[in-house]
Amino acid sequence: MTAEKKIRVRFAPSPTGMVHVGNARTALYNWLFARRTGGEFLLRIEDTDLERSEARYEAQLIEDLHWLGLDWDEGPGRLNGAPEGDFGPYRQSERLDIYAKHTAQLLSEGKAYRCFCTPEELEAERKLAAAEHRPQVYSGRCRNLNSATIEANLTAGKPFAVRLKIEDHPLRFHDLVRGEVEFAPETVSDPILVRSASGTSAGVPVYNYVVTVDDALMGITHVIRGDDHISNTPKQVAIYEAFGWKVPEFAHLSTILGADRERLSKRHGATSIASFREMGYLPEALVNYLALLGWGAEDGKTETFTLDELARVFSLERVTPSPAVFDFDKLNWLNRHYIKLADPQRLAALAQPYFIERLARATAPPEGWFARLLTLILPAVDHLDQLPAKAAAIFDYNAEEARANPENAPLLAAESAQKVLAEFASRVRTHLGPVTPEVFKGWMNEIKAATGIKGKELFHPVRIALTGAHSGPEFDKLLPLIEEGSSLGLGILSVRQRIEQFTGV
RNA sequence: GGCGCUAUCGUCUAGGGGUUAGGACGUGAGAUUCUCAAUCUUAAAACACGGGUUCGAUUCCCGUUAGCGCUACCA
CATH class of the missing domain: 3.90.800.10 (Glutamyl-tRNA Synthetase; Domain 3)
Incomplete structure (x- = not known):
């Protein structure tokens, strides 16, 4: 093999639809094999089916491949407009x-x-x-x-x-x-x-x-x-x-299957690379997951790999022949893993589109505030498009719904809850300036001392009154976000406004 | 129907003639926390079946079963 000519592999999709994870894995394995062996990887467009082939699919496919971090030595759509290569044309129609x-x-x-x-x-x-x-x-x-x-x-x-x-x-x-x-x-x-x-x-x-x-x-x-x-x-x-x-x-x-062991298709939900991107999966997570779907590290233990690491250790001999079920849970885990590792600025840029309408209303620069919001809610999501739901406690406070929520109602009905809320409300009413974590902590200690109520009975009612939910991020982080957010023109209610609405004053 | 491919925890996989069959996701329990998420600890969980070969098969061979693919003047 060593004396033979250079290794050359290709990815040859037909531009008749969106690239799905199966094709993407094929592209990835080709790319990895080429990079691992010092060979060449080329892209060829199989557009002999003139009826179904469309230029926009070709463009999309090139974009998807680049998004995943793959590049190619020959073929259309190379980075920086590099020449297609000497073995062209690279479209079958030509x-x-x-x-x-x-x-x-x-x-x-x-x-x-x-x-x-x-x-x-x-x-x-x-x-x-x-x-x-x-x-x-x-x-x-x-x-x-x-x-x-x-x-x-x-x-x-x-x-x-x-x-x-x-x-x-x-x-x-x-x-x-x-x-x-x-x-x-x-x-x-x-x-x-x-x-x-x-x-x-x-x-x-x-x-x-x-x-x-x-x-x-x-x-x-x-x-x-x-x-x-x-x-x-x-x-x-x-x-x-x-x-x-x-x-x-x-x-x-091998084929990639859905949870029902049938060949993965649109029926199983998102399968195109573009849709994973829209949902807020990081390319490195998808790449890592796809690499693991049909291939395993030599030590049998390592699960996380960057593209570069994969390019060093990948081997076709270790590819498994049996079909694999696509497991969204594991993909989610990897995505959470890479979210933790990702640069905050990059994450902010990626997360922004999901808040575009909210942020557009800002009357003051929201970037710093938004970054802190993200650090608070990012650990709670599998992929970025879940962010707005996690931010609802801050953006979409609704006293009516907070009271009506069947999960909240029993907690609020307790006598202790009413006492706590009354104490809390009276402090909010007489307080000037923002409710800082220090102020809040002081109040809670006072209320605990005054009523003898502590723990869940103490915190839950306040949390519900402030966020509409009995669970959520720590108050230390949450309160500044609410108070500062209320002055950014984003339509966020302050602690005072929330309590007023909730207690009906 | 024919031909082909495949078969280890629920899932992705490591392993390989004698192993406590390893790891990860997910799940359960515990710790932490006002709660949730995160984090840490921990538990349960697998060699499809039947024949060989062998002192010994989950591992090798054959068959069965099941799943998937192809069976086009589609790609």
């Missing part, structure tokens, strides 16, 4: 002439042939095979048509597809995560290379064909992709053989 040239070569060498079978005929073959419990493969009927028949069909304008003539031997390949995989010859039939086209116009090449031509021409040494391609691989191996190309190494990554 490589049609290349495929046509190769098809002509195969045809002239007798390694491929024109198949005039109609869809109906093919369908009939399949039905028969199924009825006889045989593999449903093409019979090879058009394999050895004589030239007179071919000419006649051609002049008659019969549409034809181009099929590869597969040699009658087992098709095997090496898979870095599964070992040797072999398919018996009778289970692999001559694959279509080019779809039939009416008249003499050139047909459109099929995926299995173009992907192979591209991989070979782009010097791809390791094909790392989803395991849904395993069954395609023997056909691709046959194509490599027909051209006399070296068959690359393969690594088929």
Whole structure:
């Protein structure tokens, strides 16, 4: 391996929708493998499906990849407008002439042939095979048509597809995560290379064909992709053989499943990279999680890795072949982990969009105050879009709801609660200036001494009156936020206003 | 139906012919706290089944079962 040419891998998505976590993991593993081995990673756009491919998806995909922290050595959308590379074009729609040239070569060498079978005929073959419990493969009927028949069909304008003539031997390949995989010859039939086209116009090449031509021409040494391609691989191996190309190494990554053990899809909630980003997941958390989904550290213990660390220790040999269930709980844990490590300024910038309307009302610079708010509520969230709900006690005080809340009502009904509240309210009424933690602490001590009420009975009613909830952050941090926040024009009520509303004075 | 892939705690995984089968998430308990979150301590929790091979299989082989994928002139 060392004496061989440089390792080259690729990520080849089709721009027909949002990139989801499965594809992202494939991209990540490709990238990690390239970085680990000093190889090259390239991006190729599989846009042969003109109907479904859209430019905006390509742009989104490039953005998603960059967001995850991945970069590539060749292909469209490189950082800082770097050139695409010497093996282009990197969009399949721009490589049609290349495929046509190769098809002509195969045809002239007798390694491929024109198949005039109609869809109906093919369908009939399949039905028969199924009825006889045989593999449903093409019979090879058009394999050895004589030239007179071919000419006649051609002049008659019969549409034809181009099929590869597969040699009658087992098709095997090496898979870095599964070992040797072999398919018996009778289970692999001559694959279509080019779809039939009416008249003499050139047909459109099929995926299995173009992907192979591209991989070979782009010097791809390791094909790392989803395991849904395993069954395609023997056909691709046959194509490599027909051209006399070296068959690359393969690594088929297992499927990512939902909690119901079915293939992960939109049904299971957020699955696109963009949606994770919108929900306020940190890219390093998603990357770390995806790396762990199907791969484990050599020590069997380490769970947290930065991208750079992964690039140093990742190996395809340690990738697990079995399907993995996507576990949001563990992703959340990693996200909380990285939130703790993240730079506060960065977090503030990321959190801001979730408060954009509130903060826009500010009549004084809210940045410092906002930063403190974040340090208070950040430990309580799994992802950033949960922040506003955690800040509701500060932003959205509602005395009516506080009293009516069924969880609060029994606590407030207690005689002790009424006493505490009365004491607290009277102090608030006569107090001038903000209620600082020191002032608050003094009051609570006084009330405790005056009423003999302590602990939960003492604090709960006050907490409810002040925040509407019987649980929440420490008063020491909460009170300054409320008091200072009330002067920023953000619509935040002060302690006095809250007590007035709550006690109905 | 055919072909292929897969099978260790609920989940992600380590391990591998003889182990107290390890770690993490989650869950339970405890500590702390007015409470919640965070944090710390701690507990419970797994080798799908049946045959081989072997002195000995969770580990190797075969089969069964289950799940998934492919079975297109989709990608």
